[in-house]
Amino acid sequence: MKDEYGIVLDFLHSGHSVDRRATPIAQVIGDANFNLLEVELKDGHTIKPLESVYIGTEKRDIVKSIKKKLIYNDLTGNAQNEIEDALNIIIDQKQSRFIEFFNKSGPLTTRQHQLELLPGIGKKHMWEILDERKKGPFTSFEDIKTRVKLLPNPKKSVVKRIIEELEGDAKWYLFTTPPKGYGEDEY
Numbered sequence: 001m002k003d004e005y006g007i008v009l010d011f012l013h014s015g016h017s018v019d020r021r022a023t024p025i026a027q028v029i030g031d032a033n034f035n036l037l038e039v040e041l042k043d044g045h046t047i048k049p050l051e052s053v054y055i056g057t058e059k060r061d062i063v064k065s066i067k068k069k070l071i072y073n074d075l076t077g078n079a080q081n082e083i084e085d086a087l088n089i090i091i092d093q094k095q096s097r098f099i100e101f102f103n104k105s106g107p108l109t110t111r112q113h114q115l116e117l118l119p120g121i122g123k124k125h126m127w128e129i130l131d132e133r134k135k136g137p138f139t140s141f142e143d144i145k146t147r148v149k150l151l152p153n154p155k156k157s158v159v160k161r162i163i164e165e166l167e168g169d170a171k172w173y174l175f176t177t178p179p180k181g182y183g184e185d186e187y
Contacts, residue, residue, distance in 0.1 A: 001177065003030025004056040006037060007086040008047050009079035025067065027079040028053060031090045034162060034176045036070040039063045049082045050089060071179045072167045083166070087159045095140065098158050101174070102129060102144055103137045108172060117172055119160040120152030 006028030014022040024041040031052070039055060042064045047053060054060050075083070091098055105114035115126045125148060132138070132147045141155045158175070165176040 001033045001035075002057070003032050003035050003037075004054065005031045005052050006035075006039075006055045007031060007089055008049050008051045008053055009082045009086055010049060010076045011047050012076070013046065026053070026063075027070065027075055028055060029083065029086050029090075030055070031093070034090075034166060036072065036075065036166065038067045038070055038074075040065050040067050049078070050085055072163075083163060084159055087162055088155070091155055091158060098155075099138050099140060099144075101158075102154065103133055105174075114172075114174060117161060117170075117174060118154075118157040119164075120157050125151050 008026050008028050010027045012025050012027075015025050024046065026039050026041060026047055028037050028039055029035070030037065037055065039053075041047065041062055042060075045062045047062060053062055055063055055066060072080070102115070107113050108117075113126050113130075115121050115129055116123065121129075128148045128151070129144070132144075135147075138144045138147070141153075144154045145151060162175050164170050165173050166179075168179045170178075
């Protein structure tokens with residue numbers, strides 16, 4: 001599943017030190033499917049971390065091509081440091097998608113619920129969330145925090161979960177796709 005836009009995590013003006021040609025590249029995270037990508041920029045263009053850039057299939061203004069799909073460990077240190085801020089931007093822009101998860105998530109097995117996969121949410125909080133959503137759907141992260149007492153920050157829980165999935169340590173994937181096709185040129 002491809003992304004139309006991405007958030008820049010890191011910009012390497014001359015590319016990687018091991019590259020034969022010095023071409024400007026950026027590491028980005030897709031804003032819909034959280035694909036980690038390395039993109040080559042058109043000549044003369046620079047971008048800053050946390051800037052949104054079009055990476056879709058139509059005519060691109062800044063991005064020349066998508067070089068490859070990455071896994072989390074391929075990201076530069078700077079990119080790994082920016083990922084949490086980038087995810088906060090994405091979640092703020094697409095908050096309804098994540099609130100819908102709290103409103104519609106279901107059981108994974110007879111013993112585990114999707115909500116329990118979010119860091120900081122155990123059985124007790126899961127049951128409180130399920131009880132509250134029976135009364136009416138949640139409308140925002142603030143609404144969740146208000147209605148479910150002592151719940152850790154639900155937005156932070158989503159960010160942490162997405163990072164866990166990107167790191168490839170997850171048994172279940174709620175928001176991303178499992179890392180496959182690592183290093184493929186075709187995205």
